[in-house]
Amino acid sequence: MEIKKVAILGAGAVGSYVIEGISGCMEIRLGVIAEGERNARLKSAGCTINGVTYHPEVWTSQETDNIDLLIVSLKYGALPTALDTIKQATRQNTIVMSLMNGVDSEEIIGAKIGMSHILPALIKVASHKEPDGYHFDRKSTIGIIFGEYKSPFQSERVKAVCDLFEKSDISYRVTDYIREEIWSKFRLNVCNNLPQAILGAGVGCYRDSVHMKAISEGLRSEIEAIAAAKGIEFSKIESSAKGSPVMPSARYSTLQDLDAKRHTEIDMFSGVLMRMGKELGIPTPYNEYTYHMIKALEEKNDGLFDYKGKDETPTYSK
Numbered sequence: 066m067e068i069k070k071v072a073i074l075g076a077g078a079v080g081s082y083v084i085e086g087i088s089g090c091m092e093i094r095l096g097v098i099a100e101g102e103r104n105a106r107l108k109s110a111g112c113t114i115n116g117v118t119y120h121p122e123v124w125t126s127q128e129t130d131n132i133d134l135l136i137v138s139l140k141y142g143a144l145p146t147a148l149d150t151i152k153q154a155t156r157q158n159t160i161v162m163s164l165m166n167g168v169d170s171e172e173i174i175g176a177k178i179g180m181s182h183i184l185p186a187l188i189k190v191a192s193h194k195e196p197d198g199y200h201f202d203r204k205s206t207i208g209i210i211f212g213e214y215k216s217p218f219q220s221e222r223v224k225a226v227c228d229l230f231e232k233s234d235i236s237y238r239v240t241d242y243i244r245e246e247i248w249s250k251f252r253l254n255v256c257n258n259l260p261q262a263i264l265g266a267g268v269g270c271y272r273d274s275v276h277m278k279a280i281s282e283g284l285r286s287e288i289e290a291i292a293a294a295k296g297i298e299f300s301k302i303e304s305s306a307k308g309s310p311v312m313p314s315a316r317y318s319t320l321q322d323l324d325a326k327r328h329t330e331i332d333m334f335s336g337v338l339m340r341m342g343k344e345l346g347i348p349t350p351y352n353e354y355t356y357h358m359i360k361a362l363e364e365k366n367d368g369l370f371d372y373k374g375k376d377e378t379p380t381y382s383k
């Protein structure tokens with residue numbers, strides 16, 4: 066098995082890491098899948114990444130054929146309407162890898178195209194958009210972590226993806242514990258992205274405030290109870306290492322979304338945990354509060370609370 070043709074669905078902050086990483090591989094056909102205005106924009110402007118403009122091919126879903134590897138890097142809200150596109154781009158031997166955060170994009174995509182296509186993965190990168198395109202620091206990026214759910218872990222497709230990444234500038238690691246790795250990233254996002262998004266402060270808040278630490282720990286206890294009920298064993302992947310250094314001013318993606326007045330991926334974080342908690346009979350009060358607060362902050366950004374004063378119908382306080 067050899068990967069010769071790669072498609073990206075979602076040429077944003079994460080998609081850019083893959084586009085920049087593979088663009089130097091002359092023997093690989095690399096394309097971005099997009100429709101309508103987005104297709105025209107990508108064709109004319111290309112993708113500007115770390116100050117360099119790349120021009121991968123741009124395909125509509127009708128123009129996708131014989132794709133060996135399809136990488137999905139959409140935001141959660143865009144996934145449901147993109148499922149037909151994913152189906153169209155998936156042929157008998159297409160490997161589909163989702164780099165989305167959260168724990169259920171594989172299941173959602175797998176329900177549409179069949180789980181046998183899914184090679185589970187996650188990405189550790191801090192990439193964001195600026196007026197001159199996408200930016201990330203390749204040197205400090207851990208990159209893509211992937212692997213089979215079950216043995217044989219060194220499958221033909223795992224070897225084929227390793228061969229591709231080896232030729233590219235993509236950092237990667239293969240794991241026998243992909244479920245635990247995905248849940249561990251999920252835990253990091255839920256405990257660190259969400260309280261800081263409500264407070265509107267950098268991640269130093271968890272170090273400097275016992276109150277922020279307490280909220281983060283509350284979320285952590287809920288996610289760990291749910292993970293344990295699902296048979297996720299974090300101990301399989303945990304080391305005594307201190308983790309990667311992060312500046313106290315860092316604002317993770319949920320806060321970046323609110324700062325930019327975009328809707329967040331809260332349904333993928335606390336929304337999914339609330340659903341799982343109900344299914345398993347595990348209470349999730351920290352996640353419920355967090356979910357509603359972040360939804361309300363989205364409403365505030367949308368202007369729902371822009372009250373104009375005396376001309377409005379009063380509310381009644383009891």
Ligand SMILES: NC(=O)C1=CN([C@@H]2O[C@H](COP(=O)(O)OP(=O)(O)OC[C@H]3O[C@@H](n4cnc5c(N)ncnc54)[C@H](OP(=O)(O)O)[C@@H]3O)[C@@H](O)[C@H]2O)C=CC1
Binds near residue numbers: 079098192
């Ligand atoms: N940013 C980061 O550092 C990290 C993000 N993640 C996760 O990765 C996922 C992607 O995030 P991120 O890259 O930041 O998001 P972005 O918003 O930067 O990128 C998403 C891209 O998808 C495109 N898109 C939306 N709908 C469609 C569609 N129907 N067809 C084709 N393209 C479409 C958007 O295009 P347009 O701009 O034209 O709307 C945009 O370019 C999320 O789940 C996020 O949580 C994970 C690790 C780190």
Ligand SMILES: CC(C)(CO)C(=O)C(=O)O
Binds near residue numbers: 189254316
């Ligand atoms: C924490 C981080 C940067 C890790 O990749 C991330 O996933 C996010 O900002 O949502």
